[in-house]
Amino acid sequence: MDPEPFEVGHVVREAINILSSSRNGVQISEALGTIKCYLGGTENQAPLKEREEFTRVHFSAFLRGLVSNLSPDWIELLTSDQQKELWDSFFLEGPADQVFLVLLDSIISMGPSFCLMKVISILEQFLQTGGMSALMWEVCHQQAQAGLPTFQETLLNKVVCLPDHLCNKLQGNNLPIFFPQNYFPLLATEIIQVLQRISDSLRDGLDCSISFVSQVLGKVCMHGRREEILKVLVPRLMDLTKVDCIWQRICWRLVECVPDRWIEAVVCGFVQKAPGADVLSRLLGNLVVKNKKAQFVVTQKLLLQQYSYATAVLQNLLGYLALDSLRRYLLIKVLKELLETWGSSSAVKHSPVEQQLYVSKAILICLSHLKEPEIESNGQELLTSMMGGMKCHLDSNLPRVRRLGMIVAESISSRITTDGPCLKFQYEDDDETRELKSLQQTALLQLPVTDLPNHEGGEGDMVKSTWTNSCLRFFHSDDDLIPYDMSEDKELKKMKVPVYIRDCIEVLTGSEDMDKWEATMKVLESLIRRNSATTREVSMELAKVLLHLEEKTYIEGFVELRKRALVAVTITDAVVQYLTSQFYSLNYSLCQRMDILDVLALAAQELSQPQASGKNKPRSTQSPCIQTVPGSDSSQNWRRIVDERIKSKTRRLAKGQSLVEPACGPNKFSSLAGHFFFPLIQNFDRPLVTFDLLGDDHLVLGRLAHTLAILMYFAIHTVAAAAMGKSLLEFVWALRFHTDSYVRQGLLSAVSSILLSVPSERLLEDMTDEFLETQSWLADVAEKDPDGDCRRLAWQNLLLMENLLKKLRSVPS
Amino acid sequence: MALPPPDPQFVLRGTSAEVHTLHFYCGGQEPDYPILFSGSSNGLIHVWNLKTRRVDTILDGHGGKSVYWVEAINGRDRLLSQGSNQQICLWDLAEGRNTVTDSVFTENVGFCKSSLLKVAQGHWLMAMPGKDLDEPDFGSCPFLLAGYEDGSVILWNLSGGKILSRLGCHQEPVMSLDFDSEKKKGVSGSSEEVLTVWSLDEQQNLKVQKTHKLVNAGIADVAIRQDKKILATAGWDHRIRIFGWKKLKPLAILNYHTATVHCVSFSDHSRPSERLLAAGSKDHRISIWSIYNQTSGALHCSLETRKPD
DSSP states (O other), X not given: OOHHHHHXXXXXXXXXXXXXXXXXXHHHHHHHHHHHHHHOOSSSOOOHHHHHXXXXXXXXXXXXXXXXXXXXXXXXXXXXXXXXXXXXXXXXXXXXXXXHHHHHHHHHHOOSSHHHHHHHHHHHHHHHTTHHHXXXXXXXXXXXXXXXXXXXXXXXXXXXXXXXXXXXXXXXXXXXXXXXXXXXXXXXXXXXXXXXXXXXXXXXXXXXXXXXXXXXXXXXXXXXXXXXXXXXXXXXHHHHTTTOHHHHHHHHHHHHTSOHHHHHHHHHHHHHHXXXXXXXXXXXXXXHXXXXXXXXXXXXXXXXXXXXXXXXXXXXXXXXXXXXXXXXXXXXXXXXXXXXXXXXXXXXXXXOHHHHHHHHHHHHHHXXXXXXXXXXXHHHXXXXXXXXXXXXXXXXXXXXXXXXXXXXXXXXXXXXXXXXXXXXXXXXXXXXXXXXXXXXXXXXXXXXXXOHXXXXXXXXXXXXXXXXXXXXXXXXXXXXXXXXXXXXXXXXXXXXOOOSHHHXXXXXXXXXXXXXXXXXXXXXXXXXXXXXXXXXXXXXXXXXXXXXXXXXXXOTTHHHHHHHHHHHHHHHSOOXXXXXXXXXXXXOOHHHHHHHHHHHHHHHHHHHXXXXXXXXXXXXXXXXXXXXXXXXXXXXXXXXXXXXXXXXXXXXXXXXXXXXXXXXXXXXXXXXXXXXXXXXXXXXXXXXXXXXXXXTOHHHHHHHHHHHHHHHHHTTTSTTHHHHHXXXXXXXXXXXXXXXXXXXXXXXXXXXXXHHHSOHHHHHHXXXXXXXXXXXXXXXHHHHOSOHHHHHHHHHHHHHHHHHHHHHHHSOO | OOOOOOOOSEEEOOOOSOEEEEEEEOOOOTTSOXXXXXXXXXXXXXXXXXXXXXXXXEEEOSTTSOEEEEEEETTTTEEEEEETTSEEEEEEOGGGOOEEEEEEEOSOOSSOOOEEEEEETTEEEEEOOOXXXXXXXXXXXXXXXXXXXXXXXXXXXXXXXXXXXEEEOOSSOEEEEEEETTTTEEEEEESSSEEEEEEEOTTSOEEEEEEEEOSSOOEEEEEEOTTXXXXXXXXXXXXXXXXXXXXXXXXXEEEOOSSOEEEEEEOOOSSGGGOOEEEEETTSOEEEEOOSOSOHHHHHHHHHHHOOO
């Protein structure tokens, strides 16, 4: 045996003894000085072998000894210079991994004391002087010579959990450097330094392992701190990898070496933080090809399972797949999978609209990245999935889903057929469709990921600047004359308009003169409202004509004109029975049936509203019905603006009671409510040859549910309300598991109407069972329904129920 | 939200015939009340008192044929009127008289109006249409602008009787034109659906500056207000349109008449705030409007209140 190791051990033990027993400053400092020789760096170093021996075997023990001896009066035996030179230097200059472990262990085990404060201040200095990079470098260095796995494991834990430990220990007195928002950025800069040293040593031809750094990165990301660490790390790496291929290799290795269980967190972080697909490609390399787990995350999880990421992230991700020939097969694979999801009718029905939007965006971006030959070789497949997907999207009742289907189908078809006609749908453009369409073009022009707060700020500025612009234009325009409203400037019609209702019927049924026909349509509603007596004579005929009327030539707002006229007829004379019976009869188009529903709803609304002395006032716009055109006219608007302006300029000293009495009159809907309601609800489950509410025609079913809800709502304070509520609850119960979310929305609003319109005593006494059943169904919907609107409606209903019950309890019967 | 266009300030009824021409005389001193002359299709010229809004006098001198041009000269004592009986009459209206003192026979049987230029005190030049002229108008002193039925506008030098410039600016006959001699640009309307603004450059050449497409075809009359701020047109579509004269920015559509508007005219009130616009129509009515005649200060005040907080 070599005697020297024994000797080093002897010296160390002696020194520890002196430290713990002696009360003599000089003796202590001498002992410390002796040990210091083993650390090296001073002029009288111990031989190399002894130094290695010391650091490997005795250093930790010695440090522990130092810490355990620490007490206020002990430390005062040394002068402050000596403290710094002898005591502190062991921690700041010794092997960083051991120092770190000893420090953290003692912090964890110690109670609040002077000693703890001292150790913490040493730890702070340790962090500030780049201790972490020394630590990681140390481990990386050892790893090349196969270090101890358990030791590394503990070290890793301590490094990542340092903020937690210190926070637990110090509570309110924590130092800022240990806050996660400060510590992890610091860690990131230290990581960069280690990587710098690794790259230097690689350039010198030395071997180095990076896996400990990867582990640190992975574990930090996993612990939910990827925002803090990648905020610093990604931009630095982006700069460093720009020109240097060794740095690129290091970066690739860094991500590749992250253990599988943490790779998801790291990859997600990189995808979100990278400012563009090219950067992402530089940082990740061909990771998705090499690592199965990463591949799964990128191609499945981020695209098909999650849908909360911004569009820019999608662009990064898919652009990354498209950038390298090795990865392009994945792009095509991803596209096929996306199309499969997009085209699956079950997904369209059951997944939230937001997810469908996300998938659609992904498809559009994929398409924009595909090249001609790739499309050609997959053309047939694309076509098939497009046809399938288009069908189930167009079947949907939600306009947004239909539009998504149209846009994606249009874009696919335009890519498949380069020459010749491609699909073209008619839909109104809004922000969403414009965004989707822009995605088709932005393949090469990558949008950078901007931080959200910045983005908002920018937008605010923009709004402000346009506002000031418009103001400036207002004040400094050349001619300061303000134009009047010129919307009335329409083309002049030279046609005589009919004056009698019978003439109108004649024109509408027989005339081939389109101008006359158009003029008639425009004047019909006012004629009907003015001549109620004549209308009564011909009401049935008129209703029939109007219901079967088709748009022979293009008239602006034809549908609305016809609907208004029908409503006017319905109000003037009870043709309700006719309309309700026609709803379930043969030989009507779905469109006509839905018109019947709309007319009934509008008529019910108008009837139920009190009208002072029979005057027909313009309809209020905030009604809950499905109005397509708000009926306010400009003079009303103008009056409102003037009133508001007067109000704002007038100071009122005392505000008296408002004197405006609400218009009152008998509710005309009361006697008719039953006629509106029951014929509609009776036959919904009896399919006709051309009309099957429970089958394919779920759009009409949805409208029916909404209309019933509206009728119920307007039937408040009527005698029939309780009976109506009961049968409507049964209707809801029968259809509660309908697959179409539009129908479910209708049912939920029907429940709301019931809760609002049916007197609460009736509801709770006569329909207790139904009430309770509905409540449990609502709770279920509120939690599990895939559609956001449905969930919200269900919550509202539950709240309404809660309030009802509360009110009932507070009034003892 | 733009304000709805205003209603007419008042309406003069009782001509019992289509109103073809209007002429204000408002420049008189205080005891004199503002006057509006109107010529109608039954050959009568009505003299309206704008204070009482009643007819003062009715002049009958065109044998029941329609009157399509009237203009006062020498204050309100003399009146020139042109009718489709191919006569241009000079009336003496001083001290309550209403007699035709002189008349000229014109060869023209069309609907072209004459034009008058005051050369010096008591000395006028009148351009009257010959066989195929249409709507003449004076520019600066010896120049005459004339619109023709072939859609062109021609600038004549009167001293030499030469054509200086010719501009084919319409496909259809020019119905009316007006010229702003300050800015050296004019406007013409025709029976098609465009309004054309043309300018006169240093070399006395006419150039089309801007055209404005209307919703409905047919401009019977155009008039630029004396302050050169706005332009009014009389439309066959029953509407009076107001444009900003600087940029031809559409400002308002005045919708009152139920038949073709034949003529528009701005009053020559000395105070800008009293300035009126009159329009005569086939529906026998003359509508009087007060529009865009606030001073600019007042306008700014109203803007101030419109500003959103």
